Amino acid sequence: MKILLIQPKMNKRPMDTDLKTSMAPSLALLTLTSLTPGEHEVNICNENIEKIDYNCGADLVGITITLDVMPRAVIIAEQFRRLGIPVVAGGIHVTCSPDECMQHFDAICIGAAERVWARIIEDAAQGRLQRVYHDMENFQGDEIVSPAYNKIDKSRYLFSNVVTTSRGCPNRCDFCYNSCQNRIYVQRPIKDVLRDIKSLGTRHVLFIDDNFIGVPSYTRELLGCLRGMNLKWSAAVTTKIADYPDLLDLMAETGCQSLFIGFESINNSSLRGVNKANRFEKYDRLVTEIHSRGIMINASMVFGLDGDEPDVFRRALDWLVKNKIETLTSHILTPYPGTKLYRRMKEEGRITDYDLSKYNTSHVVYKPKGMTAEELYEGYLWIYRNFYSLQNIWRRMPEHREQRKPYLLFNLFYRKYGWITSALTQVIPERAIGRLAARISYRVK
DSSP states (O other): OEEEEEEOOOOOOTTOOHHHHTSSOOHHHHHHHHHSOTTSEEEEEETTTSOOOTTSOOSEEEEEOOGGGHHHHHHHHHHHHHTTOOEEEESHHHHHOHHHHGGGSSEEEOSOOTTTHHHHHHHHHTTOOOSEEOOOTTOOGGGOOOOOGGGSOGGGSSOOOEEOSEESOSOOOTTSGGGSTTOOOEEOOHHHHHHHHHHHTOSEEEEOOSOTTSSHHHHHHHHHHHTTSOOEEEEEEOGGGGGOHHHHHHHHHTTEEEEEEEEEOSOHHHHHTTTOOOOGGGHHHHHHHHHTTTOEEEEEEEEOOTTOOTTHHHHHHHHHHHTTOOEEEEEEOOOOTTSHHHHHHHHTTOBOOOOGGGOSSSSOOBOOSSSOHHHHHHHHHHHHHHHTSHHHHHHTOOSSGGGHHHHHHHIIIIIITHHHHHHHTTTSOHHHHHHHHHHHHHSOO
C-alpha cells in the first residue's frame, strides 16, 4: 500500500511568523512511519511547508490532529474520501474528544498507535477498516518506538533535534489536555532516549515532554547518563523543580540552557480555580535558583482565569521584567474540548464560540468573569508588545554573559523582528538558520 501521512496547516497566533510553523517535524507522524511494516510505502506531508497532492495515488491517508487544525483536517479528509481513499485520524484532539471526531473520518485511533497501527494498515488493505482503534490497557514506556528521524528533509525545519523521554504528565490541571480521558503517563527506557539522542548527530537537543520532571527519580537517573555527553539542551518543567535543587544542579552540569515553566498566573486564586498547585509567593525563589545556575527561563502565562481582572497584565509584566525572565509564551485561557475546564464552562453556559480553528490560545471563545472579552484580548496583545519592546529586552538582559547571545537571538530575531528571519528562509534553508543560531549561541552544530 501507498500511505500518506499529513500534518494539517496550523493557525498562527498574532505574534507568530512562519518560523513557528516550520519549527520542528511531527514526531507523531515520524513514529507512525517507524511503525509501518516495510512492504508499504510511506510519505509525509507537512502542510505548513508544502501543498497536499490529492492525486498522489495514496491507498490510505493518516492525519494527526491538534485542536485548532480540526476544521482543516475535516476538509482534507473530505477531499480524499471523495476520491474513495480511506482516512484515519489520530492525535491529541482525537484522543480527548473521540465522539466529536468519529463522524468525519473512516476510522480514528484513540491514544497511542504502537499496538494498532499495523492492524489499521492490514484492515485497510483488506477492506475491513473498523471505526475505532484503541488498545491502551497497561501501555508501557518500553512500547514507545523511536521516530523515523531519517525520513524527513531536515533542511526544511529550524530544528529536527527533538526527543521525548515520556508521554503525558502526572498532573491533571483543569485547563490542560492531561485532564482528559484516555490520557496516560509513562516514561521511556533511558537506553531508548540515549539512542535517539545519539542518532540525531548533534549536541543541541530539545526535550519536548509535557513534564520533564514528572518522576524526579527517573529524571535524576537520566541526567546522570547525560554526564560527559557535552550536550546543550532545553526542556519543560513545572514549578515543582524548586523542590529539587539537586536536579537543578544536575541540569546545569549536563548542559541545560533553558527551562519552559508553566507559571500560568501571578494570582493564587486563579491558580486554585483550575487545580494548579503553583503558588505565586514561591516564584521569586524559583527564578533565583534557576538563574543562579546560568539557566534561562521561558515563562508560560495564561490570562483570563476566573481570578483575573484588567490589572493582571500590568502586574504580570512588572513581575516578569523585574525577575529578568528571558522569554514569554502567553496564552488566552482556552477551554479545550474534553478537559475539565471545558465541561465546567459548558455547564455554566460560558462558551461563546465553537469554531475550533480559534482554539489556539489567541482568541477569546468564552465569557471571562473579571473582565470583558475585549479587555482580555487587548491585554493579551499588550503584554506581548511590551514584554518584547526594545526597552524591556534590554532590562531583562541575563546576568550570565554566556546566555546573552541566545537571549538576544531569540528576543530580537525570533520574536521582535522574527519577520526578517522568516523572510530569510525564502533563500536560506531553515535548518541552516537553526544550525547557525545553535553555533552562535552554544558553539554546537
